Amino acid sequence: MPELPEVETTLRGITPHMQHQTIKQIIVRESRLRWPIPSDLNHHLCLQTIQTIQRRGKYLLIGFNHGTLILHLGMSGRLRIVPATTLVEKHDHVDLVMQNNLCCRFTDPRRFGCLLWTDDAPEQHKLLRNLGPEPLSKIFTANYLHQLSRHRKINIKQFIMNSQIVVGVGNIYANEALFAAKIHPSLSANKISLARYQLLIDAIKKILKAAIKCGGTTLRDFLASDGKPGYFTQSLSVYGRAGLDCLSCGNLLKTKMISQRATVYCSHCQH
DNA sequence: ATGCGGACCTGTTAGC
DNA sequence: TGCTAACAGGTCCGCA
Numbered sequence: 001m002p003e004l005p006e007v008e009t010t011l012r013g014i015t016p017h018m019q020h021q022t023i024k025q026i027i028v029r030e031s032r033l034r035w036p037i038p039s040d041l042n043h044h045l046c047l048q049t050i051q052t053i054q055r056r057g058k059y060l061l062i063g064f065n066h067g068t069l070i071l072h073l074g075m076s077g078r079l080r081i082v083p084a085t086t087l088v089e090k091h092d093h094v095d096l097v098m099q100n101n102l103c104c105r106f107t108d109p110r111r112f113g114c115l116l117w118t119d120d121a122p123e124q125h126k127l128l129r130n131l132g133p134e135p136l137s138k139i140f141t142a143n144y145l146h147q148l149s150r151h152r153k154i155n156i157k158q159f160i161m162n163s164q165i166v167v168g169v170g171n172i173y174a175n176e177a178l179f180a181a182k183i184h185p186s187l188s189a190n191k192i193s194l195a196r197y198q199l200l201i202d203a204i205k206k207i208l209k210a211a212i213k214c215g216g217t218t219l220r221d222f223l224a225s226d227g228k229p230g231y232f233t234q235s236l237s238v239y240g241r242a243g244l245d246c247l248s249c250g251n252l253l254k255t256k257m258i259s260q261r262a263t264v265y266c267s268h269c270q271h
Numbered sequence: 272a273t274g275c276g277g278a279c280c281t282g283t284t285a286g287c
Numbered sequence: 288t289g290c291t292a293a294c295a296g297g298t299c300c301g302c303a
Contacts, residue, residue: 003296034279034299058297075297076281091281110280112297127299154274163298170296219296239296259275262294 002073004058004135004168005211006222006230010079011055013225014104017081018062021098022049030093034074034114037094044117045069045096057131057167061122068122074112080105080225132166135204140166142198149189149197156192157185157258160204169204171261172217172239177203179238184270185263186256210235238264 002010023045031037038044044067052063060079062069073079084095084103094106094115106115118125133140145165152159159165161174169177178185180203183196192200216222216230219240223229237247242255246266255264 006296032280034297072297074280075295108280109282110295110297112280152273158274161297172296217296222296260277260294261297 002058002077002222003170003173003211003217004208005173005214005232006216007055007058007060007073007168008212009216009224009230010073011053011060014079014081015053017100017102018050018053018096018098018104020050021100021102022047023096024099025095025097027095027097028093029088030091030111033093033108033111034072035116037115038117041115041117056123056128057134057163058170059128063122067117067119070114070116070118070122070125070127071106072114072127074108074110074114076110077106077108077113078223078225080107080223080227130164132162132164135166135168135208140201140205142194142201145197145201146192146194149192152189154189155186155258156183156189156200157261157263159189160200161261166204168208172219172236173204173207173211175239175264176207176237179265179270180207182270184267185258185265187271238266240264 026042026045028037048064050062051065054061058072060071081102082105084097084101091109092105092107096104122128148165149159157174157178160169177200181199183200211217211232214230214232215224215228217232218229219233238253241253242264244253246253246269249266249268251266251268253264254267255262
């Protein structure tokens with residue numbers, strides 16, 4: 001489900017309901033996520049007040065005075081704000097019940113997500129420590145990518161999907177950005193000129209911004225915290241369009257697996 | 272240091 | 288209609 005725009009949409013959806021709220025109770029129905037949910041979460045959070053709600057890459061960070069809840073939605077995770085009495089359904093693993101009697105409900109069928117606690121500054125946490133820059137920040141530039149790539153033989157698609165290089169670019173938006181920048185997904189990162197990296201940077205920023213504006217992309221099951229789907233789906237040029245005509249030149253879009261991820265591109269437009 | 276493949280899960284869909 | 292295999296938005300980890 002979630003790439004950066006979906007996580008950002010989730011953040012914006014939950015923030016008005018959760019900011020400055022005090023936690024009444026944590027209900028953990030299933031602790032076996034990617035890593036086990038710490039068993040002492042209630043002890044950490046009970047009667048504590050939420051100070052900040054932020055995003056770093058695809059991680060959501062819920063800050064308290066004495067530490068931070070680190071949350072990742074994985075492949076199929078979702079957060080919703082519902083009345084605390086709302087009927088529990090399958091895969092509703094965790095409720096953060098607040099004193100306003102709303103709860104933030106974490107649902108994740110595949111259980112690739114995680115919910116962790118850290119006492120320290122979250123950016124020092126093992127999972128966040130080595131993350132690359134935010135794609136929408138001013139330090140994510142063509143020069144940055146060009147320099148980092150000089151000795152990297154990996155293909156450009158995996159390069160930009162590597163969270164140590166840049167966070168938040170998942171399979172959908174990697175495909176879309178490479179199409180927009182007219183770069184073939186299999187091209188070695190070290191073979192790409194500074195000028196072409198500028199096109200790629202522009203494409204990544206533009207597409208992520210547009211997707212955030214639309215509330216993310218809904219392929220099959222992404223719903224924002226208020227239950228609304230994302231409308232960027234209608235704007236996808238290549239992802240999910242294998243075998244259909246390229247919107248730019250009319251040739252048929254090709255598909256191949258790169259590192260077990262579906263890759264769609266136009267062999268006529270992308271080199 | 273870099274790159275590759277496997278691992279973690281369940282649900283949906285395509286194909287026989 | 289029913290079974291099976293392939294695939295799905297992520298990313299960490301161990302090994303070469």
